[in-house]
Amino acid sequence: MRTLLRGGTVVTATDQLRADVLVEDRRILALQQDLEATADQEFDVSGTLVLPGLVDSHTHLAMPTMGTVTADDFASGTEAAAAGGTTTIIDFALQTDGSLRRGLAAWEERADGMAHIDYGFHLAITEATPDAIAEMADVVADGVTSFKIFMAFKGSFMADDEQLLRVLRRTRETGGLVQVHAENGDAIEVNITEALARGETSPFAHATTRPTSTEQEATARAVHLARWAKRPIFVVHVSSADAAREIQAARDEGVPVYGETCTHYLTLTEDELARPGFEGAKYVCSPPLRSHADHEVLWSALRQRALQICTTDHCPFTFCGQKQLGEDDFSKIPNGLPTIEHRLPLLFQHGVRAGRLSVSDLVAVASTNPARMFGLERKGAIAPGFDADIVVLDPEKSLTINAQAQHMAVDYTPFEGWECRGAAALVFSRGELIFDGTEVLSQPGRGEYVPRSFGDFGPGEITRL
Ligand SMILES: [Zn+2]
Numbered sequence: 001m002r003t004l005l006r007g008g009t010v011v012t013a014t015d016q017l018r019a020d021v022l023v024e025d026r027r028i029l030a031l032q033q034d035l036e037a038t039a040d041q042e043f044d045v046s047g048t049l050v051l052p053g054l055v056d057s058h059t060h061l062a063m064p065t066m067g068t069v070t071a072d073d074f075a076s077g078t079e080a081a082a083a084g085g086t087t088t089i090i091d092f093a094l095q096t097d098g099s100l101r102r103g104l105a106a107w108e109e110r111a112d113g114m115a116h117i118d119y120g121f122h123l124a125i126t127e128a129t130p131d132a133i134a135e136m137a138d139v140v141a142d143g144v145t146s147f148k149i150f151m152a153f154k155g156s157f158m159a160d161d162e163q164l165l166r167v168l169r170r171t172r173e174t175g176g177l178v179q180v181h182a183e184n185g186d187a188i189e190v191n192i193t194e195a196l197a198r199g200e201t202s203p204f205a206h207a208t209t210r211p212t213s214t215e216q217e218a219t220a221r222a223v224h225l226a227r228w229a230k231r232p233i234f235v236v237h238v239s240s241a242d243a244a245r246e247i248q249a250a251r252d253e254g255v256p257v258y259g260e261t262c263t264h265y266l267t268l269t270e271d272e273l274a275r276p277g278f279e280g281a282k283y284v285c286s287p288p289l290r291s292h293a294d295h296e297v298l299w300s301a302l303r304q305r306a307l308q309i310c311t312t313d314h315c316p317f318t319f320c321g322q323k324q325l326g327e328d329d330f331s332k333i334p335n336g337l338p339t340i341e342h343r344l345p346l347l348f349q350h351g352v353r354a355g356r357l358s359v360s361d362l363v364a365v366a367s368t369n370p371a372r373m374f375g376l377e378r379k380g381a382i383a384p385g386f387d388a389d390i391v392v393l394d395p396e397k398s399l400t401i402n403a404q405a406q407h408m409a410v411d412y413t414p415f416e417g418w419e420c421r422g423a424a425a426l427v428f429s430r431g432e433l434i435f436d437g438t439e440v441l442s443q444p445g446r447g448e449y450v451p452r453s454f455g456d457f458g459p460g461e462i463t464r465l
Contacts (some may be wrong), residue, residue, distance in 0.1 A: 001025055003431060004039035007046030008392065010382050013364035021050060023388040026430040030384060045392050048425060051363050052382050053087025053389030057122075057370040058236060058260065058311035059340060061091050062110045065156075066334045067325065071316040071410050074114035075444040080341040080407035081314075082116050082434050082442060085424035087389035088371070088379050088450065089340075092148060093121045094157075100125065100135040104144060108449070115447030116440065117429050118389075120376065122179065124148040126156075128163035136167070137174045143451020145176040145375050148236065151218045152185035152286065161225060168229035175459040177258075177373070178226075179234040182218035182243065183210060183287055192331045203280030205330045207270040207288040215287050216242035223250045223257050230461040232256035234373075237313050239265040239287035241297035248306040256465050258373065260309035261298045263343045264289065267350055268414060281323040282412050284333045285315065299356040302365050308373065310347060310365040314340035316410045338410040344391070345399050345420035353421065375452035387430050394425035397437070407440065 003023040010019045010031060020035035021028060030037070061077040063070045072080065074091075081089055093107035100123050107121050123144050125132055136147065149164045150157035159167075168178050191209035200208075219235055223246065226233035238244050238261045250257040269291055272283035283289055301307040315336025317323050326333030347366060351357035357365075371380025378387040399422075401415040427435035434442035 001431065002039035004035070004037060004042045005045045005050060005390070005392065006042060007044055008048045008050035010050045011359045011363050012381065013360055013368035015360060021382060021390065023428070023431045026387060028382060028384055028386050028388050031382060043426065049359060049393040049395060050382065051391045051393055052367045052380050053391055053427065053429065054085050054344060054366045055088045055370040055376060055379055056081060056086045056312050056314070056340060056343065057090040057309060057374050058262070058313045059089045059091045060315040060336065063092070063094065066332070068317065068322050068334055070336065071318050071322065071338070072314070072340070072408055074111045075116070076407065076409040077314065077340055078116040078119070078447055079440045082427055082429070082440050083407050083424070084341040085344040085391040085393070085427055086117065086340065087427065087429045088118045088376060090120045090122055090374055092124050094124045095126045095132060098127060098129065098132065100132055100139050104139050104142060111449070113445040116434060116442045116444060117447045118450050119447055120374070120450045120452050122146045122148055124150070124157070125167055126150065126159065128159055128167050133166055133170050136170050140174045140176055145452045145454050145457070146179060147176060148179040148181065150181040151222065152181055152183035152188060154185040154189040158185040161221065164222070165225050165229055168226055168231045168233065171231050172461060173459055175454045175457060177232060177234050177455070177457040179236050180222045181237070182215055182222050182235050184214040184218045187214050196329065196331065201329050203278065203284055203330050203333060204273045206284050206333065207273050210286065210288050212240035212242040212290065215240050216246055219243040219246040223255060226257065227255060230463050232258065232457055232462050235259035237262050237265065237287065238298065238307055239294065240290050241294045244297055244301045244306060248301065251306060251465060254464050256462055259307045260311050261302065261307050262311050262313045263339055263346050264337050264414065266295050266298055266310070267346055272414070278324070278327055281326060281333045282319055283337070283414055284323070284330070284335055285313070285337045286335045299351065303357055303361055308365065308369045310343070311370070312339040312343050314338065316408055318410050319412045337414050338408045341406055341408050342401055342415060344393065345423045346415065348393070348422035349420040373455050375455040376450060377453055388428055389430065390428040391424050392426035393422060395422045397421070397423045397425055399423040
């Protein structure tokens, strides 16, 4: 089966070129201006931008947390991803019953027969026991080449510095990249207890109990621990200028520190948490939303590659029933936002159209960099031999984000009514048209598990960028 995309502008992480793209079965076969070839199907994509399918390396589908489970399973979550031009996700499996292997098995089962698009897993280590540390090699052998440690959420996910250091050191033997959720969980716990004692129970207290300094301090500490371990580290969901500057400063010294931010930290502010009634709960995520000044620093960090990736940290909960668990106590509001579907139009509108990113920057931070850094060897580029994961972006297509029209299984969107110009017109996954601009055409179960290589993060000491 051959498919030809004619007349578009192919965008890579570094430049743009007018080229037709020829796909054979699962792979990209050729890429050339005025390509002379025949195909079983042809699409006229003139006037559009042809991008590699987006990679979302930070999602939480069907994840048990805070007494509930995230609202999207692997079917609805990946269907929404497909509609938004994302063709690969890396979801966070959690250590389960003390075991990394059991955690991986549990997530494999959740995804099996459900996913519309390809997927991999990170493994979040919530209790770095000697057994768990030993098992790191087992999951690496199964293609899980990245881990995560939470420096926050005391009493549930949080691991202490000793555990983080041991996990970092272990990757000298196993290879792989350690990611951290960088907030000072002890300080936040004290802040929450005191706020509740003062009678502050509403969603806005979520922001005031997690000031940027709690993120900055944990980020700096993580950098030190990585230095001592002589291993690289990756800071997930950087939300503040203060934390971004810690990463930039370490990188200026050549320390191998990497990081991501997320769509919502580039576009929404903590003012949303002060909405009347309990509406602010719709915007509760950790770290919390920050300020416009933080947005500009984060955009600039992406542009300059101090942060290399923009993910969604999709962690969806319904407002009715789930967010409402915290109606009398903000600390019981499930943390997370439904965002997997709208990264491309938001980055295009508020990044590219606003002059903050080039289209190549968008491709780099939302596709090429996550694919390369997380060892997805056939993803993240439009080049011969790569998987034919392709998004045809119509820069003139209007999209008004609204909960009624979205594919995510939640009853709201934090971007209700936002207008974007530029959205996915066609989405291909391994050569198969899975979104035609209106409907998701694929069935659950067509997505495949993708074992990952080490990328740049093999075993041994790594002390330089
Ligand atoms: Zn997350």
